[in-house]
Amino acid sequence: MRIRSRLQQDVGDVEYRSWLRQMTLAGIDGDEATVLLPTRFLRDWVRSHYGEKITMLWQQANPAIRRVEIRVGKSRSVEAPAGEDRAFGGLAESLAPQPAPPQLSPRPVSHAVVRVAEEMTAPLDPRFTFDSFVVGKPNEFAYACARRVAENPGCKEFNPLFLYGGVGLGKTHLMHAVGLELTRRGAPPATVAYMSAEKFMYRFIAAIRSQQTIEFKDHLRSVDVLMIDDLQFLIGKDNTQEEFFHTFNALVDAGKQIVVSADKSPSDLSGLEDRLRTRLGCGMVADLHATTYELRISILEAKCTRAQAEVPGRVLEFLAHKITTNVRELEGSLNRLIAHAHLFNRPITLETAQEVLHDILKAHDKRVTIDEIQRRVAEHYNMRIGDMVSARRARAVARPRQVAMYLAKQLTSRSLPEIGKKFGNRDHTTVMHACSRVNELIAADSSFAEDVNLLKKMLES
Numbered sequence: 001m002r003i004r005s006r007l008q009q010d011v012g013d014v015e016y017r018s019w020l021r022q023m024t025l026a027g028i029d030g031d032e033a034t035v036l037l038p039t040r041f042l043r044d045w046v047r048s049h050y051g052e053k054i055t056m057l058w059q060q061a062n063p064a065i066r067r068v069e070i071r072v073g074k075s076r077s078v079e080a081p082a083g084e085d086r087a088f089g090g091l092a093e094s095l096a097p098q099p100a101p102p103q104l105s106p107r108p109v110s111h112a113v114v115r116v117a118e119e120m121t122a123p124l125d126p127r128f129t130f131d132s133f134v135v136g137k138p139n140e141f142a143y144a145c146a147r148r149v150a151e152n153p154g155c156k157e158f159n160p161l162f163l164y165g166g167v168g169l170g171k172t173h174l175m176h177a178v179g180l181e182l183t184r185r186g187a188p189p190a191t192v193a194y195m196s197a198e199k200f201m202y203r204f205i206a207a208i209r210s211q212q213t214i215e216f217k218d219h220l221r222s223v224d225v226l227m228i229d230d231l232q233f234l235i236g237k238d239n240t241q242e243e244f245f246h247t248f249n250a251l252v253d254a255g256k257q258i259v260v261s262a263d264k265s266p267s268d269l270s271g272l273e274d275r276l277r278t279r280l281g282c283g284m285v286a287d288l289h290a291t292t293y294e295l296r297i298s299i300l301e302a303k304c305t306r307a308q309a310e311v312p313g314r315v316l317e318f319l320a321h322k323i324t325t326n327v328r329e330l331e332g333s334l335n336r337l338i339a340h341a342h343l344f345n346r347p348i349t350l351e352t353a354q355e356v357l358h359d360i361l362k363a364h365d366k367r368v369t370i371d372e373i374q375r376r377v378a379e380h381y382n383m384r385i386g387d388m389v390s391a392r393r394a395r396a397v398a399r400p401r402q403v404a405m406y407l408a409k410q411l412t413s414r415s416l417p418e419i420g421k422k423f424g425n426r427d428h429t430t431v432m433h434a435c436s437r438v439n440e441l442i443a444a445d446s447s448f449a450e451d452v453n454l455l456k457k458m459l460e461s
């Protein structure tokens with residue numbers, strides 16, 4: 001995957017757009033890559049905040065690179081030699097395969113195994129430690145479980161450790177913290193394989209294609225700790241689930257630790273095979289609850305201390321009030337404020353905060369409700385609003401109802417069961433079906449797609 005999109009994915013859109021979008025590749029010289037940013041300020045900021053991460057991603061994409069130099073300059077794409085004239089992501093793309101950092105590599109078994117193994121684990125972000133994780137009521141249980149696993153991996157009551165919760169609440173952070181602790185400490189350090197469920201699937205498919213499934217399995221089963229992030233991705237991917245299930249059993253039987261994260265609890269992950277679901281719930285299941293105002297304030301304060309930035313309490317309170325769902329966004333907003341203050345050499349005030357975060361705050365103020373979606377969609381298709389919740393199944397009412405369910409899923413943070421309930425107490429599988437049906441129609445029928453898009457725009461504006 002391109003370094004650029006990896007970065008974007010890791011740091012989130014807000015931060016990426018603020019700091020990293022303008023970065024270009026100047027060139028590669030021996031073991032050093034040079035990237036450029038247009039101003040000194042941006043260079044310093046990127047160097048201190050993302051330097052480590054950028055180097056890590058580069059090394060992952062191209063093992064020959066040892067250093068990444070971050071400099072001020074504009075890309076000279078026209079004069080650059082062929083192959084270096086693209087944004088740095090493009091170049092990296094051609095530099096497969098991606099090896100793991102050395103401390104995570106497994107014991108070499110055979111050539112083929114090494115090759116598969118190298119591609120197996122994603123790097124752990126050095127910033128995601130237990131120390132930098134702010135503990136409060138909503139996450140203290142998950143935190144304690146993660147700590148316990150890091151201290152005593154493979155212990156029966158905590159195997160697997162299943163972490164679940166909404167986006168940006170710290171699941172990935174805690175998993176990395178466990179992994180970092182285990183690879184740093186311990187003699188010998190544990191072999192940790194961490195990857196997203198998506199990556200797991202792609203690796204598995206690639207192994208099948210290159211007839212390396214045995215190596216794939218051998219490698220996975222040789223690690224001490226296997227961590228799979230965002231397991232919900234495997235819903236509906238039956239073969240991959242099957243493979244994961246067998247790996248899972250082999251590892252647990254051998255006393256190895258498994259850590260899994262998902263957006264829902266095992267019992268709510270419908271679409272996952274029953275026996276897998278059962279096994280996932282057999283160890284410790286820990287929920288990361290939505291943040292409270294107090295926790296958000298503590299997180300903001302911790303980030304200010306780390307960044308050595310003075311931000312007035314009133315501004316922190318304002319942020320904690322306004323940005324409530326996702327810690328990543330909360331962090332991104334604070335970073336943006338701090339940078340803005342440096343850039344213009346102006347103190348941070350409530351007014352500047354409102355101005356600088358205008359776009360983010362707007363998105364948060366605007367929360368579409370399911371009622372509003374039903375009303376708009378019914379209007380658009382000329383049907384009675386009552387038919388949104390009625391049992392009628394005629395196409396003329398069923399299709400708009402499906403569209404409304406689809407939009408409810410897209411535009412609100414409601415869960416499938418909650419949406420089903422608002423549509424005349426329908427089952428969550430009905431909502432799921434509606435979403436996939438609408439997706440199919442969007443792909444197949446451009447005028448339908450336009451219609452849905454228009455509705456979406458109307459509801460969002």
Ligand code: ADP
Nearest residue numbers: 132133134166167168169170171172173327328
């Ligand atoms: P998830 O995987 O649950 O979507 P992440 O672990 O990626 O969320 O967290 C998103 C961002 O918020 C990360 O930068 C993470 O460091 C930060 N974060 C989340 N919770 C906390 C916390 N309790 N203390 C400090 N940082 C946190």
Ligand code: MG
Nearest residue numbers: 171172173229
């Ligand atoms: Mg995550």
